[in-house]
Each structure stands twice: as structure tokens, then as C-alpha cells.
Amino acid sequence: MKRGFTLIELIVVVAIIALLTGIVLTALSGSRAKARDGQRISDVSQLQGTLELYFDRCGQYPNSLSTDANNGCPSATPPITLGTFISQIPTPPGGGSYDYATLSTSGGPLANYVLHTTLESAGNAAMPKSLTVMPTTPDGYSWSASFTCSGSSPVDYCATSN
Numbered sequence: 001m002k003r004g005f006t007l008i009e010l011i012v013v014v015a016i017i018a019l020l021t022g023i024v025l026t027a028l029s030g031s032r033a034k035a036r037d038g039q040r041i042s043d044v045s046q047l048q049g050t051l052e053l054y055f056d057r058c059g060q061y062p063n064s065l066s067t068d069a070n071n072g073c074p075s076a077t078p079p080i081t082l083g084t085f086i087s088q089i090p091t092p093p094g095g096g097s098y099d100y101a102t103l104s105t106s107g108g109p110l111a112n113y114v115l116h117t118t119l120e121s122a123g124n125a126a127m128p129k130s131l132t133v134m135p136t137t138p139d140g141y142s143w144s145a146s147f148t149c150s151g152s153s154p155v156d157y158c159a160t161s162n
Contacts, residue, residue: 036094036120037120037121039092040117040119040157044117048115050082050085050086051113052161053085054071054080054082055161057073057084058071058072058073060072060073061102061112061113061161062102065089065098067081067082067088067089099114099115099117099145100113100114100145101116112161114158114160115159116158118156119155119157122155
């Protein structure tokens with residue numbers, strides 16, 4: 001007497017494995033989105049630290065997120081750039097760049113900044129803070145760039161020097 005699996009038994013086993021694989025892959029896609037969001041939040045936090053180091057040395061925030069430009073720092077020997085504090089500006093997972101705007105008066109020092117990125121999932125536990133609007137603009141000041149920090153979907157994530 002030969003012993004073995006019947007065709008029906010094999011089909012049932014393959015179907016169960018396919019079902020479990022589908023469930024696991026579906027669960028992982030949400031985890032991947034949260035991991036990318038966590039990387040974006042980590043990058044923004046790293047950029048905040050870099051901007052604060054630059055501010056400490058130069059008395060103002062840089063004009064742009066560029067590691068090789070003078071960025072408005074008063075002349076110093078050796079020259080101070082963002083590259084003094086960070087080797088390269090991180091890029092968000094999936095490409096693109098982080099939005100950056102500064103607040104200044106005409107010809108005055110850059111007194112404030114906002115960093116912006118868009119997250120994939122709402123309610124990310126890794127999100128330490130989120131602005132729902134751009135910080136207020138005092139009379140005589142203006143933002144160097146325009147983007148929204150509305151908190152709408154997809155989720156806007158903004159960090160500021162305040």
C-alpha cells in the first residue's frame with residue numbers, strides 16, 4: 001500500500017500558506033510606512049540640532065539647507081558652513097528634500113525657521129510634536145518659502161526653532 005498526500009490535501013496546504021503570506025505582507029506594509037515616517041522624524045530632529053549649532057556659532061539661522069554655502073554666517077576663519085556641523089543633508093525616504101523656510105526682517109538676521117516634511121501615516125507614535133499652522137509672522141517679518149503645516153492627510157510634520 002502506497003502512502004502519500006492526496007491532491008486535495010496538497011492544495012489545502014498551499015492555500016493556507018498563501019493566505020498566511022498575504023496576511024503577513026499586508027501587516028508589513030503598514031510597518032514599512034511607519035519606519036519611513038520614523039526616519040523622516042529622525043532626520044528633521046538631526047537637522048534641528050545642526051541648525052541650533054549653526055545658530056550658536058553664527059548668531060542666526062542659515063539661508064538654506066546647503067552644506068557648502070556660506071549661508072549668511074559672518075566671516076570667520078575657517079569659514080563656517082552647515083558642513084561644519086553635518087556631512088550631508090539627509091534626504092527623505094523615497095527621495096525629494098525637506099522643506100526649509102526662515103523668518104527674517106529686511107536685511108536682519110534670520111530669527112526663526114520651519115522644517116517641513118510629509119508623513120505617510122496619521123497618528124504615528126514617533127511624532128514628538130506637530131504644528132498645525134505656520135508660526136505667526138510678526139509685523140515687518142516674512143518667510144523665505146511657502147508651504148503649509150496644516151496637519152491634513154497626508155500628514156504635514158513641521159518643526160520650528162520656537
